[in-house]
Amino acid sequence: MNQDYIIADAWSIIEEGFDKERVKSSESLFSIGNGAMGQRANFEENYSGPTFQGSYIGGVYYPDKTRVGWWKNGYPEYFAKVINAPSWIGIQVFINDEELDLNSCTAVDNYKRELNMKEGWHRRSFEATMPNKMKVAVRATRFLSMALDEVGAIKYEVTPLSGDAKVKFIPYLDSGITNEDTNWDDKFWNTTEVLSEGSQAFIKAHTMKTHFDTCTFMECSLEYDGNKVDQKPEERTEEKWVGHTYTQETAQGKTTVLYKFGGYTVSRNHKPGELVDAAKSVLRQATTAGFEAMLKQQAEAWASIWEMSDITIEGDVKAQQGIRFNIFHLNQTYTGKDSRLNIGPKGFTGEKYGGSTYWDTEAYGLPFYMSTKDQLVARKLLKYRYNHLEKAIENAKKLGFNNGAALYPMVTMNGEECHNEWEITFEEIHRNGAIAYAIYNYYRYTGDYSYIPEMGLEVLIGIARFWHQRASFSEHKQKYVILGVTGPNEYENNVNNNWYTNYIAKWCINYTLEQLQKVKDGYSEDYERITGKTKLSPTETEKWKKVADQMYFPYSEEKGIYLQQDGFLDKELITVADLDKKQRPINQKWSWDRILRSPYIKQADVLQGFYFFEDHFTEEELEKHFDFYEPFTVHESSLSPCVHSIQAAKLDRMEQAYAFYLRTSRLDLDDYNKEVEEGLHITSMAGTWMSIVEGFGGMRIRNDKLSFNPRIPKQWKSYSFKINFRDRILKVHISKERTVLTLDAKEEMSLRLNGQKVVLQPGTATEV
Template identity: 60%
Template sequence: MKNYIKADEWNIIEEGFDPDLNKISESIFSIGNGHMGQRANFEEAYSGETLQGNYVAGVYYPDKTRVGWWKNGYPEYFAKVLNAANWIGIDISIGDEKLDLHSCKVTDFKRVLNMREGYLQRSFIAELPSGKKLAINAKRFCSIVDEEAGAIQYAITPLNFDGALSVNAYIDGDIANQDSNYDEKFWEQVNNDSEGADAYLTLITKKTAFVVCTGSRVAIFQDGKPVDASYIPVSKTKYIATGFTVKAKQGQETIIYKYAVNVTSQNYNADELTQVCKTVIDRVAAKGFEQMLAEQAEAWKAKWNESDILIEGDVAAQQGIRFNIFQLCQTYSGKDDRLNIGPKGFTGEKYGGSTYWDTEAYCVPFYLATAPQQVAKNLLIYRYRQLDKAIENATKLGFNNGAALYPMVTMNGEECHNEWEITFEEIHRNGAIAYAIFNYVRYTGDKDYLNEYGLEVLVGIARFWSQRVNWSGARNKFVMLGITGPNEYENNINNNWYTSTLACWCMDYAAEVVKQVKSSDPEKYHQLVEKLDFNELEETSFWNHISENMYFPKDEKLDIFLQQDGFLDKEIIPVKDLDPKDRPLNQKWSWDRILRSCYIKQADVLQGIYFFMDKYDTATIQRNYNFYEPITVHESSLSPCVHAIIAAKIGLEEDAYKFYLRTSRLDLDDYNNDTEDGLHITSMAGTWMSVVEGFAGMHVKDDRLKFSPFLPAQWKGYSFNITFRGILINIKVDVEGIHLSNNSASDITIDVFDEPHTIKAGTNVFVAHRVRV
């Protein structure tokens, strides 16, 4: 675990430059706006270890998979969001010396991610080998107002010399993904062009033929006045730069403004991209850096008003939650139902930037409560639009009659995961998608979604589960064989409790929704019956039969749900008894040793208990938590938040706080030694859940919002806003009790500790603390 980020409520601060931490910081200080993202690489040259990363949403490549493609049903490629043209580059030379932080002496280095206003600032003093010293102050952001644009303010001040500064402000498209199979590069040049202060580079992806035009414009100021520089174009394949030289005096600040734009063929005609790019650059450059920055601050203010969580008395916890919320808001705007959320967002290349089940299980709750309803809805529509591909994926594996298996990893709906035990066996992802539909309708009350989109998806998923089980004559029950559950430290096991529980719930829920749609919109129902060739009586009866006769592993002596058949054949050794030198297991042990151990990567049985908490009494939850948590290594970023929520539910407040702190600072403190690969964006939504669903006990039941809050001993108080069915509510929990404010024009009734409280529009209600039961 690292501990070099300075504690601050609104800023992420790094003081001093350590090359060994650079790739971690490149992840932590990443910026984005939902359309594009940028790791915290340096504008100037850096010849040290780095992961250069610029990403444009939705632009991907089907990289040939190295393993498994010869197996029937196995995907032929692994889709990955591509490292796109580097637009931030500003090479600085003084004579024949190039500014390179790896080869010069660096002092007074400070990097600040201003989360309140949405920009990255960096300052340092560099001493070149000749002894010349420069002070640099750089500021940049990806605009959430002009989402195709980014802007840089790069200030250079000679400290002990007069001389000429030679500058190349460049766009470099000759880049590759770090995880490229066979070291292949994925971009080809369409054209490049430079005119005066402008430069444009248009690239096309191999195979997928996405076209991206990246453009930039520079402006130079000294003593607050523009400098009329003589611009020299520098052009080579997949590279274009605007070169110029300016004279600078000791103590005189030279400011370079660089405005950059990414536009793609996803949104415009490919042959019009250069002109579109010029138009956008004209617009943002006319505003100027300061106006763009002011608009950025105002737009972030609105986002924070929707989504902020205020924690009093614990700076580390406050910084952690705001960092997580900040990165979630940078990653996904919800404006485009063709886009989804990759586990690393725009901060790295691990997991390919593709969509996993994380979105449905972890991200949907955050966007439901903190953004307009359409944002979460678009995440579900993304899956609806890929239903045909989900049916195709299932057909490849031998399923029929419209059975749908959503992919573990995807960009366009096709399965593209390259590990067989995940691709074929980790099928619980299907259930997460059905659960997200249920969660969306439960929270928003938008039952029309079921008529328009949801029922088709639910029928396809239920058909899959009904074919994936088989009847066991030995058990006289239906069973589920050859599964990998959420605990990926076990493969090819039978009767995973979580998967079987989720499968039965999916079939029950699909049958329930069939009745709802038939009753609420008979015309639409009959259209769907014809479209899906759906026999209601026959199919729903079979789903109910499976659900009523499913085998669920359980140990009667311990009175716990067994993770799968034979789990207690393992030697049960608590994690606390492991040698610390063996952690993390996935970096220290062989896979064979991990598979034979009792250790659990992330919540598995407890993931099911979290989803269906209302079904189980506190004693049942506590028995399962007490058994499984001590053997869970939490080597998945998705694990601590689920444990925090369950610990809060059963009154283990210290455990809840411990897991909250771990999930909120997972990347800031590099808990799992993997932050350099990129941030854990989807688990960040789990951090929000830890506070709102865990400490505040929020859930929805019978169309009503319910809370059962407690105040962690380490905090003086916490508060947050949520929007529920169009009503904005503020919940504040402090030492006195629970304060609820209705900041909307309509009344609302909310249950606190299972007692209803009607809060009239514009008024407040106070509820005293109680012991959770």
């Protein structure tokens, strides 16, 4: 059974009723972020029950030493982690000197949480009966400012319901925090100074090893019955903690409010010696504006984001809630302001995967950001990889490659490989192909070729060199083979000739050769600069071409399909439908040995290739491969349902496409994989966007123009989305009867709809 406690609502994530078993899941689901920092939805007041505390700062990480046995050659020395940062949200709350703790209250009534996605805030309200018999109503509203991205704000309201009460707040900062996920229980933070100045407090700390200097700060004020209370707080400082005490005699039915502004200034953006001054500056801006004005500013910032990135679905509130939840978290995780940052698979919602960058960004994230932001945001994601090219060459060198061959890391913070599972670190080399594909995809979509001669061609050369060296010639097959790999299906390790890996290797080499010729013909100065810098010769590129031309692909004549890898048909081919449901998910029920011997596929593998390179195959070939592989797919990767939804929609299997769409869009809301308490699946959320725009909307780039082949699930009355295509905004509205296209641009634009040419005029709606 999937979880089913989130109330269906078009614009909000809502939980009603307090259940201790759900606290950790809700901490993930109600997480907030602003691109620069983020936090799990932990309670502001202390909670003694099971909880997963988490506050994170973009780009601040720790190199946790790898745990590895005897075989260390080429192994990454560390696994980088976005670490739990000093906390600024904490507020101890005392009613008549007894601490408010929902874990020990005798009753918690009218409990409600809301994550308002339209305006970007989180609110919790409840009525609590405490052991001392006092009953209080609490309402806590919190947001991380999109406008001032170093600061967040809390409005914490307490109303005594069963008599007058002394209400005491102790807002605090705490740098004595630990990570849930650590290899050696290292100390990640060193606290250097704890300061308290009137209503403000600061903790200066730096990360060990990486030495990111941070200042965690707060400023608080009190209000009673709508009026500001001028009260100098009592100060208490400890080695890693600072708190301010505010006390207010509160009449029954009257409300005492604590306003708390807090956040981080970091040496990534300021000089280390100026962090406290920078904190005071941003606090001055926040407190001058005040909570309500900043909340209004937050709503305006989100209105601007939604104006471009919203997808509307009419007639299916769960589907609508799902896609908005996905789009909301994508925009909380990465705003495109800072090219040093990227998109972690958990974003700011947990610690799994270290908060690092994976191939997910290029394969799944890029289309969303290209289409819903301006192309500079997508270009920054590609620039991130160019900036790490030297590290990718170093990574390959550690594994024995030479001559500038580049292997991009599976997991990284700064370009270095930092994943510590050998079957992924050494073998899941198809990630190199995703980097090259993103370059191709960016140019195809934006029409901006300048990235390739400026940066991209060097990246492509490094990748092509890697594939040339990684392939070996088989005398037996008289073909080039790629041995000892893990494909996208991580339930198969150390296999030979994974079809997807071999196919993308061949494509990468051919695409690089094409771009070399194009840059030579049109950008001769760049060509001379790049070939001189990389020492590339025609003799070398001839060798690449030989590998591409003679690449081996495992194929079954009997079934008429490409095989996922050599020997796939030797497995006991029992479909998922015939698998005992009690055995699912197999990654939590089976030994790794048993999984590796099974035919079960974690995510699209051969079908990932058919998704990337669909123009290379007929629809009949897609259908044949979909019918063979999908029945063996357990979809235990968050990246699986979206690709299958797109493929099913292309095959006009709308019931299946819709089921996969619901699974990808509500993967976390309904906790399909039974792991949501660890954090959300941010990069698969970009796949959800693709499943509507590319799946149901049928959007493609064909002959340098947009093309749509729209379909609509029977459960929906209509749906709509916007895309930014080469600085022209196109709104697409699809219903069962018609498609309406509206162009926001200076000049007309032609595209294809269901194979027919349509010419759109600026500012007018075209109905088809």
